[in-house]
Amino acid sequence: ETGVTQTPRHLVMGMTNKKSLKCEQHLGHNAMYWYKQSAKKPLELMFVYNFKEQTENNSVPSRFSPECPNSSHLFLHLHTLQPEDSALYLCASSQEVSGESYEQYFGPGTRLTVT
């Protein structure tokens, strides 16, 4: 595997379900990100992890819970979601040096539909 991988690629879940999205990067980067992408809207940064430590949490509802067990893996745990949470969830990674991050590499995304 190369680059950034995400599983599953598609997910349909009910509002009472619990599911997890997985992201893995094979680039040796030290920063990982979760984004939400809705149609015709800018990418919304949800969470940032640097060296496994969460550094950004952009007012994301608690029904989204991130986990970063090591610098290569990132999870997004989902529970009691709302229909408006339906979107493409993108994972990205980058190399951060002295507080400055270089270009981000994205995974293919998980298309989430909440019914």
Place this chain on the structure above:
Amino acid sequence: GQNIDQPTEMTATEGAIVQINCTYQTSGFNGLFWYQQHAGEAPTFLSYNVLDGLEEKGRFSSFLSRSKGYSYLLLKELQMKDSASYLCAVRDSNYQLIWGAGTKLIIKP
């Protein structure tokens, strides 16, 4: 607030040239990125500008004017495979990326 503006959609002809504009108002500036995103795929990095001027990379060029808060992506010799969305993103004073909503480029034969 912070804001990135780019046209929602543009149409161009195969073989022609197209310029996609991006204007920004951010708290500080630490570089501007252009990404390409084909439908259903991941965004991929195209270019990075931090100093004023033109950066050329094959058929793609990116220009930056920091004083005007303006950038453009120039695509030459358009090919059908260039049909995609083009995302502009600015890194602010906190080194956080602020994203535009993207410009959907449609290439016609």
